[in-house]
Amino acid sequence: MLTRVAYRGDASEVKQGPNVTLGIHNWASRDDGEIIADRGGLLAHAGSVISPTGNSLHGLRLALETASATTELDGAFAVAWVDNDGARLRLLRDPFGVRSLYYFTGKDAVYFASELKQLLAVPDCSREIDLSAIHKYLTFSFVPGEAVPIRGVKRVLPGNIATFEELGPPKTKAYFVLEEKEQEAFRDRTTAVEALREVAKAAVTHRVAHGEPVALYLSGGLDSSAMAVWLKSRGTDTTLLTLDFGAHSIERAEAELVAKTVGQKHLLVPMNGGDLGPKVPELAGMLDLPFGDIVTGPQMMLGLAARAQGLKHVLNGEGGDQLFGGWTNKPMIAAEIFGGIASASNADESREETYLRSYHRFYGAEDALYTDSFREAVGGPGQRRAHLAPYLSAEGGKSFLSRVRLADIALKGSQNILPRAERIAAGLGLTVSVPLFDRKLAELSFHLPAEMKLNGACEKFVLKIAMQGRLPEDIIWRKKAGMSVPMTDWLAGPLRDVMEEYVGDRAVAARGWFRKDHVAKLREGNDRPGETRKRRIGEKVWALIMLEAWVRHVVEGKAS
Amino acid sequence: MKCIKCQTDSKYSERSGGTCPKCRARFAFEPKSGDPFTDPAFAAAIDRVSAHDAVRFTHTNLYYELARAGRRTNAKKVVFLAIGFLGLVLGTLAAVGSGSIALLVVALAVAVSGIVLGLRAKPNPTPALTQPTFSSLLDKWSAAHGTPSKLVQRAAPASATGRKAPLAKELATYSFDRAVICDRPETVDLLLANNFHFENNCAILSVTGYPEAVFGPVLEMLRRNPKIEVYALHDASAEGHELARKLATSPEWFRGIGRVTDVGILVKHAARLRGLWSASRQTTPRAFGDLTAEENAWLSVYALELAAIRPEQVIKRLFRAMTQPGTQVTTDDGGIFFVGGSFGGSDVGTSDGGGDSFG
Numbered sequence: 001m002l003t004r005v006a007y008r009g010d011a012s013e014v015k016q017g018p019n020v021t022l023g024i025h026n027w028a029s030r031d032d033g034e035i036i037a038d039r040g041g042l043l044a045h046a047g048s049v050i051s052p053t054g055n056s057l058h059g060l061r062l063a064l065e066t067a068s069a070t071t072e073l074d075g076a077f078a079v080a081w082v083d084n085d086g087a088r089l090r091l092l093r094d095p096f097g098v099r100s101l102y103y104f105t106g107k108d109a110v111y112f113a114s115e116l117k118q119l120l121a122v123p124d125c126s127r128e129i130d131l132s133a134i135h136k137y138l139t140f141s142f143v144p145g146e147a148v149p150i151r152g153v154k155r156v157l158p159g160n161i162a163t164f165e166e167l168g169p170p171k172t173k174a175y176f177v178l179e180e181k182e183q184e185a186f187r188d189r190t191t192a193v194e195a196l197r198e199v200a201k202a203a204v205t206h207r208v209a210h211g212e213p214v215a216l217y218l219s220g221g222l223d224s225s226a227m228a229v230w231l232k233s234r235g236t237d238t239t240l241l242t243l244d245f246g247a248h249s250i251e252r253a254e255a256e257l258v259a260k261t262v263g264q265k266h267l268l269v270p271m272n273g274g275d276l277g278p279k280v281p282e283l284a285g286m287l288d289l290p291f292g293d294i295v296t297g298p299q300m301m302l303g304l305a306a307r308a309q310g311l312k313h314v315l316n317g318e319g320g321d322q323l324f325g326g327w328t329n330k331p332m333i334a335a336e337i338f339g340g341i342a343s344a345s346n347a348d349e350s351r352e353e354t355y356l357r358s359y360h361r362f363y364g365a366e367d368a369l370y371t372d373s374f375r376e377a378v379g380g381p382g383q384r385r386a387h388l389a390p391y392l393s394a395e396g397g398k399s400f401l402s403r404v405r406l407a408d409i410a411l412k413g414s415q416n417i418l419p420r421a422e423r424i425a426a427g428l429g430l431t432v433s434v435p436l437f438d439r440k441l442a443e444l445s446f447h448l449p450a451e452m453k454l455n456g457a458c459e460k461f462v463l464k465i466a467m468q469g470r471l472p473e474d475i476i477w478r479k480k481a482g483m484s485v486p487m488t489d490w491l492a493g494p495l496r497d498v499m500e501e502y503v504g505d506r507a508v509a510a511r512g513w514f515r516k517d518h519v520a521k522l523r524e525g526n527d528r529p530g531e532t533r534k535r536r537i538g539e540k541v542w543a544l545i546m547l548e549a550w551v552r553h554v555v556e557g558k559a560s
Numbered sequence: 561m562k563c564i565k566c567q568t569d570s571k572y573s574e575r576s577g578g579t580c581p582k583c584r585a586r587f588a589f590e591p592k593s594g595d596p597f598t599d600p601a602f603a604a605a606i607d608r609v610s611a612h613d614a615v616r617f618t619h620t621n622l623y624y625e626l627a628r629a630g631r632r633t634n635a636k637k638v639v640f641l642a643i644g645f646l647g648l649v650l651g652t653l654a655a656v657g658s659g660s661i662a663l664l665v666v667a668l669a670v671a672v673s674g675i676v677l678g679l680r681a682k683p684n685p686t687p688a689l690t691q692p693t694f695s696s697l698l699d700k701w702s703a704a705h706g707t708p709s710k711l712v713q714r715a716a717p718a719s720a721t722g723r724k725a726p727l728a729k730e731l732a733t734y735s736f737d738r739a740v741i742c743d744r745p746e747t748v749d750l751l752l753a754n755n756f757h758f759e760n761n762c763a764i765l766s767v768t769g770y771p772e773a774v775f776g777p778v779l780e781m782l783r784r785n786p787k788i789e790v791y792a793l794h795d796a797s798a799e800g801h802e803l804a805r806k807l808a809t810s811p812e813w814f815r816g817i818g819r820v821t822d823v824g825i826l827v828k829h830a831a832r833l834r835g836l837w838s839a840s841r842q843t844t845p846r847a848f849g850d851l852t853a854e855e856n857a858w859l860s861v862y863a864l865e866l867a868a869i870r871p872e873q874v875i876k877r878l879f880r881a882m883t884q885p886g887t888q889v890t891t892d893d894g895g896i897f898f899v900g901g902s903f904g905g906s907d908v909g910t911s912d913g914g915g916d917s918f919g
Contacts, residue, residue: 327761333734334757337727337778338764341771342714342749343616354758399730450730457735457785479737529611529872530754532879 001118007286008046008426017042018086030312032431040065041084046114047077047099048431050206064090067161067173074206074439076422076432078114089164095176096437097158097414098422100288103170104153110164115288115423117554119153126152127555134290134513134547135378136387138362138369141292141543142416144387148289150555158414176439178409180402183447192452193466195444200466203438204230208313213237214433215306217299217316218266220254222476223436224317226463229470230435231315232262239309241302244268248486257472269305271298273490277498284549286427291420292361292543294485299421303428314425318417319436322408323445324460325401325453331358332404351392352385355407360536361543365518365528374513387411399450413437488538492525499523499541502548511548519544561591564603564705588697588704595697596689597626602701605629610710611872616753618712618746620867623694624836627687628868644674683835685862712753732777735785738882739763741813743794743803743824745770747866754875760882767803783817790814791882791900794824797863798842801827801851804889808896821898822889823881827855830864837862850889 002012002025009026015035016022022044026033033046040061049056052072059073064081067090076098081090091101091112103112106124119125133149146154156162159176186192208214208231216231218224218240231238240262242255252268259266276297283300284290306314321328335354343349349357356363363384366375391407398406418434425432435441445453448462455461464476491499500523501507508519521527522544527537552558562569563580572592574581588602589595597605609617609625617625651667654660702708738761742748745766751757752771757764763782769775782788792807794800804822807813814820830837845860866874886898 330737330761331758333731334736334761334763335755337731337774338752338757338771340715341773342712342752357755357758400728401730451733454734456733457737457787529614530875532759532876 001113001121004118004121005115005426007429015042015044017082018084020082020086020089022080022082027429030431039084041082043079043081045077045079047094048075048207049073049077049079050075060092063161063175064092067163067175072439073175076434080112087165091156091162091164091170092175093156093158093160095159095439096409096418096434096442098418098432098434098437100419100422101156101162102148102153103156103162105167105169108167110167116148116150116153117285117288120150120555120557126150128152129551129555131374131377131513132379132383136384137290137292137547138543139356139384140359140411140416141361141539142420143289144411144415158410158418178406178442178446180398180446182449186448186452189452189465192448192462196441196448196462196466199438199441199444200226200435201230201233203435203441204236204315205234206438207433207435208234208236208315211237212313213239213311215239215241215302215309215311215314217302217314218242218255218258219317220251220256220258220475221317222460222463222467222471223320225254225258225471225475226320226467227315227317227435228258228262228264229467232264238262238264239306239311240264240266241269241305242266243271243298243302245271245484245486248484248489250484254475254478258475261472261475267305267309269301271301271485273487273494275301276490277495280498280502280545280549281553282427283424284546284553287420287423287546287550288554289419290547290550291416292539292546293416293420294487294539294542296420296424296546298485299424300428303425303430306430307428312429313431313433315433315435316421317436318421318434319413320460320463322405322413322417323436323442324463325405325450326459328358328408328412329401329404329454329459330457333401336400350385352388355388355392355404356384361540368518368528369514371512371515401450401454402446405445409442484535486535486538487542488525488534491523491538491541499545502545502552503541507548511551514544561587561598562600563587564599586704588701595700596693597629597697599701599704601629602626602697603705606708606710609870610708611870613710615871615875616710616712616750617708617871618750618867619695619698620746620865621750621871622698622708622711623689623691624687624865624868625870626694626697627689627836630688630835642674644671644676647671647674685834685837686839687836712749714749727774727777732781735781736763736778736788737761737785738789738791739765739782740791740793740878741803741807742766742866743792743797743800744768744866747793750867750871750874751878754871756875756878760879767806779813783814786817788814788818789882790818790820791823791878792820793866793878794822795863795865796825796827796830797865798840798846798848798859800824800863801848801859804899819898820896821881821886821900823878823886823900825864825866825869826899827851827859830858830862833864833868836868837864839863 002023005025011028012025013035014021014023015037020042022035022042024033024035024044024046026046032048035044045060049060051059053059060079063073075094077094078099078101079092089110093099093101100114101112102116102119103110104119104125111119111122113119128151130147130149130151133143133147137143143149146157148155160172160174162170162172164170214236216228216238218228228240240259242252244252279300283296287296320326362369388407391410392403418437421432421434452462467476503519505516508514508516522537522541525537563583563585565585566580566583568580568582570581575587578587578590588599589597591598605625609621647667648671651671655664655667740751740762745768748764748766748770751764763778765775765778790807792804794803804820808820809815840859840861840863842860847856881900884900886900888896888898890896
C-alpha cells in the first residue's frame with residue numbers, strides 16, 4: 001500500500017501492534033509524520049499538527065483517547081491510533097480536511113489509508129464504481145460526504161473522529177464544529193481589524209518554520225495578496241508565483257503590483273492548454289478522487305514551477321471567500337430575496353436546490369445528460385440536497401449568511417479546495433499550507449458581526465480594512481475577477497485531441513453513462529439556450545474529462 | 561390535422577368529438593370551426609418561444625410568438641403575388657388563344673403590378689391576433705394539454721415573499737452590485753423566472769413598484785451602494801424612452817448615485833419589427849428633443865413591447881449589454897446616463913426578433 005504513494009516521501013516505516021499494522025511513507029527531512037509506540041498505544045500521524053500548547057503529541061493523545069471535542073488541535077493531518085489491547089481503532093482527520101482518510105471493512109479486517117489508490121491496491125477492496133457518488137460529482141464537480149465513488153469505501157469527514165471497536169461501521173463524532181457567536185466588541189472596527197491581524201499572522205507563523213523559504217501562489221486578488229503581506233511581515237523568504245495566461249490574463253498586472261509592494265521575488269508561470277494536455281493522466285492520478293474544477297491544471301503548473309525553484313513548501317490564499325463573506329454569497333442573497341415571486345409552474349425551488357445550482361455544472365441537466373441506465377443506477381431523489389440540509393435548513397437563530405458560509409466551508413472548502421490542493425502539491429513532492437483555513441481564524445470569522453464580512457455590497461470588509469496601508473488601494477477595493485482559465489478556448493484548440501480521447505463519441509458510448517448527443521453538443525461549444533457565459537461550457541466538458549480520466553487512470557489503472 | 565401525442569394525421573370527419581381517432585387524445589383546436597391555429601402550430605410556437613423547453617416565457621411572449629407566425633404569412637403579400645402570377649399565366653394563355661397583343665399587354669401590366677406590389681407589401685403594423693383571442697386560445701390549449709411547463713406564473717400576493725415574510729432584516733442590511741429596473745412587472749417576472757437575478761447577482765424591480773413584497777427594502781439596499789450599476793430595460797415606447805432619464809435624475813431613484821445605463825429597445829430599433837407593434841399608451845403625445853420627427857410621430861401611434869423579442873434573446877442581450885460600456889448622455893437638468901446597445905444588433909433588426917444565432 002505504501003508504494004502507491006511513493007511521491008509522498010523518501011522513507012517508509014511500518015510498526016505492528018496487537019491486531020494491527022501501521023505504516024507511513026513520508027519525507028525523512030521534514031517533520032511530516034511518524035509512528036509512535038508507547039504506553040498509550042500505537043499512534044501514526046501523517047502531516048503536520050498544530051497545538052496551541054506547543055505539545056502536539058499530547059494534544060493528539062488527548063483527542064484520541066477521549067474522542068474529546070475540547071481539543072484545540074489544528075493543522076493538516078491524518079491520524080490512526082490503536083489502544084494497547086488492539087481492541088479499539090480511532091481515525092482522526094484535521095479540522096478542515098486538508099488530509100484525507102479512507103477506510104473499508106474487509107472479510108476480517110478494517111483497512112484504512114490516506115489515499116484511495118492505496119485501498120484499491122488491497123485485493124479485498126471493491127473496484128465497483130458507485131454511480132450515486134458520480135451523480136453528486138456531476139453537480140458539485142467533486143464528491144461530497146462520507147461516500148466515495150468506490151462501493152464500500154468511505155472516508156472520515158473533516159474534523160471527525162471515527163472509532164472502530166468491531167468489524168463494521170465505526171462510531172463517528174465531530175470534534176470541531178463552527179458556530180455563529182457574534183461578539184459585540186467586534187462591532188468596533190479597530191478591535192475587529194486588530195484581532196484579525198493577530199490571528200492571521202499566528203496562522204502563518206504556525207505553518208511556516210523560521211527561516212524556511214516558501215512559494216506563494218499569488219493571483220493578484222485580495223486573499224493571496226494579504227498572505228504575501230503577512231509572509232513579508234514575518235520576514236519569510238517568499239517566491240511569488242503568478243499564472244500567465246498570455247492574452248487571457250486578467251490579474252497579471254495586479255500581481256506584479258503586489259509583488260513590487262512587498263518586495264519579494266516574483267515569477268510568471270506560463271500557462272496554456274497545450275502544456276496541460278499531456279499531463280491529464282498524471283493530474284487525475286494525483287487527485288486520487290475525481291475533481292472537476294478547471295483550476296487543478298493551473299495549480300499543477302504552479303507546483304511544478306515551485307519545484308523547479310527548489311522549493312518544498314507552497315502556500316496559497318484560499319479560504320478568504322468562505323470565511324469572510326466573498327462574492328459567492330451574493331447570488332444566494334439575490335435568490336433568497338427574490339425566490340418564489342415568479343417561476344414556471346413546476347419550478348418553485350428550495351434553498352438547497354438554489355445552492356446546488358450555484359455550482360453551475362449538471363444540476364438540472366440530468367434529463368439531457370444521463371442515459372436511462374445511468375439514471376436508474378444513481379438512486380432516488382434528495383441525495384444531493386441531503387448534504388446541504390444540515391447547514392442551509394438548520395434552525396437555531398443562525399443568520400442566513402452564516403448558514404451559507406457553513407455550507408461553503410464544509411463543502412467547497414473542506415471537500416474540494418483543500419484536499420485537491422494538498423494532493424496536487426503532494427503529487428509533486430511539495431507540502432502545501434492554507435493559512436486562512438485556520439481553526440482560530442475561522443472561529444474569529446464567526447465571532448465577527450455580519451457587517452464586518454459582507455458590508456453593503458462590499459465583500460470581505462474586515463480583510464480589506466486590515467490591508468489598508470499595506471497594499472495599494474486598487475488591489476484592496478477593486479472588484480473580484482477570479483481565475484480566468486480560458487478552458488472553453490483551449491478545448492476548441494490545443495486540448496481538442498484530449499477532449500476527443502476522453503469524451504469523444506467512442507469514449508462516451510463505451511462508458512455508457514451519458515447521452516452522446518448532449519456531450520457532442522457541449523464539445524461543439526453549445527449548451528442550454530439560456531446560458532450566457534461561454535466559459536461554463538468549457539467548465540462542464542472539463543468536469544467530464546476529469547471524471548473519465550479518474551476512472552481510467554485511478555480505478556482501472558490504465559497508463560496514459 | 562396531426563395529433564401532437566401520437567403524430568397520427570386525421571381528416572375532419574375522423575376526429576368527431578375533438579379527439580384523435582388513434583390515441584383518443586383531445587385536440588385543443590379545430591381549424592374547421594374557426595380556430596386560427598392547429599394544435600401542431602400552437603405546439604411549435606411554444607417550442608420556439610421556450611427555446612425547446614429550456615427558457616421560461618410569459619403569456620405575452622407566447623402571444624407575440626403566435627403573432628410572429630402570422631407576420632411571416634403576410635396576407636397582403638400573398639394576395640398581390642397570387643394576382644401577379646395568375647395574371648401572367650392566364651393573360652398569356654388568353655393572349656396566345658385570341659392572338660390579341662393588347663390583351664397580352666394588359667395581362668403583363670397586371671402581372672408586373674401584382675408582383676411589384678406583392679414584393680413591396682408591408683405587413684400590417686400590429687398583429688391580427690388580438691389579446692382576448694389569444695387568451696381564449698391559451699385556455700383551450702391548457703384545458704386539452706395542460707399549462708405549458710415553462711409558462712411563467714406569478715405567485716399570489718399572499719405568498720409573494722416565497723419562503724419567508726417579510727424580507728429578513730439581516731438581508732436588508734446588504735446591498736447589490738447591480739440592478740435591472742424594468743418598465744413592466746411582466747419583464748421582472750420573466751427575468752426572475754429565468755433566474756437572471758441569481759445568475760447575474762442583481763436586483764430586479766419595475767419602475768411601477770413591483771414586486772411589492774420586497775420593493776421598498778430592495779430599493780433602499782440599492783441606494784445604499786454608491787457604485788450601484790443600474791440597467792433600464794424597457795419597451796420602445798414613450799414611457800420606455802423616459803425610463804433611464806427618470807432613474808438617473810429622480811431623487812427617489814438614483815440621482816447622484818452610481819451609474820444608469822439604458823439597455824432597452826430604442827425607437828430606432830423598432831422599425832424592422834413592424835407587424836409586432838402595439839398601440840401607443842400615450843394619452844397626450846409628447847415630442848422628445850432627442851428623437852427625429854419621424855420617431856416622435858411613430859411613438860405617438862405605436863410602441864414595441866420587449867415581450868415581442870424571444871426570452872432567450874432578451875436574456876443574452878441583457879447580459880451582453882451589462883458587460884459593455886454605453887454612450888454617455890447628459891440630460892437638461894444635469895443628470896447623466898448611458899445608452900447601451902442591447903437591441904441594436906443587426907441580428908434582431910434584420911430578422912423577426914426571434915433569431916436563434918448569437919455570437
